[in-house]
Amino acid sequence: MEPLEIPVETITSEVIEKCTTPLSDDHDEKYGVPSLEELGFDTDGLPSAVWPGGETEALTRLERHLERKAWVANFERPRMNANSLLASPTGLSPYLRFGCLSCRLFYFKLTDLYKKVKKNSSPPLSLYGQLLWREFFYTAATNNPRFDKMEGNPICVQIPWDKNPEALAKWAEGRTGFPWIDAIMTQLRQEGWIHHLARHAVACFLTRGDLWISWEEGMKVSVLPANVAWLYFEELYTFFYTFYIYHQVIHEIDA
Numbered sequence: 001m002e003p004l005e006i007p008v009e010t011i012t013s014e015v016i017e018k019c020t021t022p023l024s025d026d027h028d029e030k031y032g033v034p035s036l037e038e039l040g041f042d043t044d045g046l047p048s049a050v051w052p053g054g055e056t057e058a059l060t061r062l063e064r065h066l067e068r069k070a071w072v073a074n075f076e077r078p079r080m081n082a083n084s085l086l087a088s089p090t091g092l093s094p095y096l097r098f099g100c101l102s103c104r105l106f107y108f109k110l111t112d113l114y115k116k117v118k119k120n121s122s123p124p125l126s127l128y129g130q131l132l133w134r135e136f137f138y139t140a141a142t143n144n145p146r147f148d149k150m151e152g153n154p155i156c157v158q159i160p161w162d163k164n165p166e167a168l169a170k171w172a173e174g175r176t177g178f179p180w181i182d183a184i185m186t187q188l189r190q191e192g193w194i195h196h197l198a199r200h201a202v203a204c205f206l207t208r209g210d211l212w213i214s215w216e217e218g219m220k221v222s223v224l225p226a227n228v229a230w231l232y233f234e235e236l237y238t239f240f241y242t243f244y245i246y247h248q249v250i251h252e253i254d255a
Helices: 013-017 027-031 055-066 069-073 093-097 103-117 125-142 165-173 179-191 196-209 215-221 229-233
Strands: none
Touching: 055 093, 055 103, 069 103, 103 125, 165 179, 165 196, 179 196, 196 215
């Protein structure tokens, strides 16, 4: 594999000020982003956004992340607790997902900081673990046109899933009767994000854990591109066979 190219410099306000583009008087009317009200959504009582969008927010969060030099220098996998399931002010995954943050920029920033703190030592592979998983599954999807389908997928186990629209709807709407699962699906619907262990839990519940419904149906509700959750829990990749069960009694937050 060839070395990664260094990402281009981030566009600054100074650069933008030097650019001029003529706009028509009706530009915003034709091309502006419509509000939620204009799209027909009821916004009464709607809480503020948990994940403000855009590159500026993404870069601000990245800088906050990199301020924790001791964490970068002595990296170890974070220990889970109840608060881990809540959105973090330094969380980056939605920004990587929507292209607000360049994965290459993240990689090089981490590498540069680690070498400065550790005096030119090479960073451990574990520092990039989650980022590498993400890119690996994007790569797998690129080389497999049937990646998001079971039938005709050469690397997918063919399983006779159940057809149960009622159970699927209850799962998607957080009405299964299992508090742990319902809380996760409610968070996903309200915030658009859930912790990766929560993704594992709801994917397992839908597929081979409880409902025996196809992961393809789950992807219609929550598409997890380049994410291992659906693949683990319906055993798409047989060589990654793992049988994780997350115990809701141990991990659920006290009411």
